[in-house]
Amino acid sequence: MSGRTTTVGGRGWTLAVVCVATFMLLLDLTVVNVALPDIRDAFDASFTSLQWVLDAYALGLAAVLLTAGSLADRLGRKRVFNIGFVVFLAASLACGLANDAVVLSVARGIQGLGGAVLFAVGPALIGQEYQGKDRGKAFGIFGGVVGLSIAFGPLIGGALTDGLSWRWIFLVNVPVGLLAMAVSVLRMRESRAESAPAVDWWGMVLFTGALTLLVLGLLRGEAEGWGSAPIVGMFTAAVLLLVVFGAVEKRRGEQAMFQLSLFRNRTFNGVSVVTLLCAAATMSAIFLLVSYVQNVLAYSPWETGLRFLPLTGTLFVAAAISGSLTTRVPQRLLMGTSLTLIAIGLSLVALTGPDTAWTALLPSMFGIGLGMGLFNPPRASLSIAVVEPSKAGMASGINETFQQVGVAIGIAGFGAAFQGRVTDLFVQSGTGRQLGSTAHEFGEAVAAGGGAEAAGRAPAGMGSALEAAARTAFVDGLTDVMWVCAAVAAVGALVGFVFIRTRDLHESARGDLAAAEDTVSPAARPALKAVGAHGLPEDAAVAGAPVAVQSARAGGEA
Numbered sequence: 001m002s003g004r005t006t007t008v009g010g011r012g013w014t015l016a017v018v019c020v021a022t023f024m025l026l027l028d029l030t031v032v033n034v035a036l037p038d039i040r041d042a043f044d045a046s047f048t049s050l051q052w053v054l055d056a057y058a059l060g061l062a063a064v065l066l067t068a069g070s071l072a073d074r075l076g077r078k079r080v081f082n083i084g085f086v087v088f089l090a091a092s093l094a095c096g097l098a099n100d101a102v103v104l105s106v107a108r109g110i111q112g113l114g115g116a117v118l119f120a121v122g123p124a125l126i127g128q129e130y131q132g133k134d135r136g137k138a139f140g141i142f143g144g145v146v147g148l149s150i151a152f153g154p155l156i157g158g159a160l161t162d163g164l165s166w167r168w169i170f171l172v173n174v175p176v177g178l179l180a181m182a183v184s185v186l187r188m189r190e191s192r193a194e195s196a197p198a199v200d201w202w203g204m205v206l207f208t209g210a211l212t213l214l215v216l217g218l219l220r221g222e223a224e225g226w227g228s229a230p231i232v233g234m235f236t237a238a239v240l241l242l243v244v245f246g247a248v249e250k251r252r253g254e255q256a257m258f259q260l261s262l263f264r265n266r267t268f269n270g271v272s273v274v275t276l277l278c279a280a281a282t283m284s285a286i287f288l289l290v291s292y293v294q295n296v297l298a299y300s301p302w303e304t305g306l307r308f309l310p311l312t313g314t315l316f317v318a319a320a321i322s323g324s325l326t327t328r329v330p331q332r333l334l335m336g337t338s339l340t341l342i343a344i345g346l347s348l349v350a351l352t353g354p355d356t357a358w359t360a361l362l363p364s365m366f367g368i369g370l371g372m373g374l375f376n377p378p379r380a381s382l383s384i385a386v387v388e389p390s391k392a393g394m395a396s397g398i399n400e401t402f403q404q405v406g407v408a409i410g411i412a413g414f415g416a417a418f419q420g421r422v423t424d425l426f427v428q429s430g431t432g433r434q435l436g437s438t439a440h441e442f443g444e445a446v447a448a449g450g451g452a453e454a455a456g457r458a459p460a461g462m463g464s465a466l467e468a469a470a471r472t473a474f475v476d477g478l479t480d481v482m483w484v485c486a487a488v489a490a491v492g493a494l495v496g497f498v499f500i501r502t503r504d505l506h507e508s509a510r511g512d513l514a515a516a517e518d519t520v521s522p523a524a525r526p527a528l529k530a531v532g533a534h535g536l537p538e539d540a541a542v543a544g545a546p547v548a549v550q551s552a553r554a555g556g557e558a
Contacts, residue, residue, distance in 0.1 A: 060112020069397020
């Protein structure tokens with residue numbers, strides 16, 4: 001493995017610290033949703049202010065992922081990781097002590113910047129310590145932690161908010177994080193590229209600016225209007241900055257923070273696209289499902305979290321299994337199958353109806369949990385396997401960037417689609433037609449999870465009818481959007497089966513996975529020979545064989 005490392009420390013400590021840091025930073029992506037009503041009451045905050053509490057963190061998290069990974073390769077991964085830890089913990093303390101919504105939003109943005117550093121560098125730190133089957137197991141644990149942090153968000157947020165105060169969803173990071181950072185300083189090893197080029201400052205500024213404008217436009221598009229001057233301006237400026245960034249990076253060649261030659265690697269493109277599509281489908285779905293259980297079925301934050309334990313438990317078990325399979329089963333099979341299971345799970349949301357109990361979601365939860373658990377370990381492992389070890393930070397940062405952009409696209413796009421669909425369904429209902437010109441306003445309230453409150457403001461004698469119409473519109477709109485999410489996941493499955501190949505990985509990682517490819521060679525050999533006669537690539541046959549066999553924000557903010 002290229003790169004300079006120290007001899008102090010142990011790989012188990014590295015894995016533990018990275019998992020703790022990842023759990024905290026991803027938990028803060030979802031944990032705030034259940035606390036928004038309390039934050040609104042504490043600060044008398046407007047709906048727009050509450051949106052910024054969510055958006056600021058997502059924006060900070062997405063903006064500097066690639067920059068952080070590239071810096072870590074040059075300056076030292078342990079050093080950059082610990083700097084990110086300090087920023088994250090200081091911002092968490094500021095969030096917990098905030099005295100108004102503006103201060104909280106600014107602190108959340110800074111918290112996201114620190115979290116981005118931890119998220120980008122963490123997989124590279126694991127990759128430097130583990131090889132072969134041990135690497136698969138390590139990334140299995142890491143993938144499980146990623147999924148658990150997302151699924152446990154409502155449960156932990158509800159427990160802290162109901163039992164203590166919303167401030168503790170941030171303050172709890174400080175003691176836990178300080179302990180983890182102490183272990184990092186004392187026990188983790190340092191590593192960096194042996195002959196690191198100078199820091200690509202221009203590349204960092206251009207890419208960070210472009211990604212900031214892109215994600216901000218996605219997050220604010222629904223509120224400002226997708227065709228409004230500010231949003232169109234953000235997207236236009238983002239494209240222009242990306243064009244300039246591409247020209248600068250092409251000129252720098254091997255010295256660039258983002259080597260454009262990676263786009264000639266089919267597996268790199270496949271992993272990036274699959275990561276984006278998976279994040280877009282699953283994160284928006286989880287936000288909307290949490291909104292359904294909490295706002296329509298009227299469960300408390302704690303009760304909502306408990307009812308998502310089937311998804312959480314399935315995810316954890318599947319991640320552990322997937323980690324052990326990464327050196328035994330071809331990576332394309334794991335990636336494609338995981339997205340297939342997610343697509344099936346999302347489509348099973350159709351089993352719910354206006355009058356069904358929360359248990360109607362159980363088949364969907366098991367499918368989504370199984371798919372997400374199988375997906376995260378090979379995704380994290382493949383993200384750094386496409387480059388030489390000295391550039392693992394850059395590769396990890398690129399992949400995490402695709403993931404966060406997928407989250408932003410999914411929440412913005414599917415959130416807007418959900419809001420529009422629920423509003424239309426309500427307006428077109430018999431009760432909506434009786435409300436006349438006010439139906440659209442009521443419909444938007446229903447989409448935001450405020451159906452019960454809207455019913456309380458209804459004209460005399462219409463309360464029960466309005467509540468029933470609101471419930472039907474919400475559930476039907478949820479089902480329609482979940483079908484679209486399932487279709488996106490299915491496209492991701494196809495990309496995973498077709499575009500991921502062991503031959504495209506760096507030689508340092510290819511040997512670890514070669515044995516997995518051999519496990520399907522005997523069965524696939526006749527098919528390979530047959531398609532070979534027709535000039536088709538072998539990978540297409542191997543990918544095609546298993547296909548036949550294996551075949552939220554709007555509500556969270558309310």
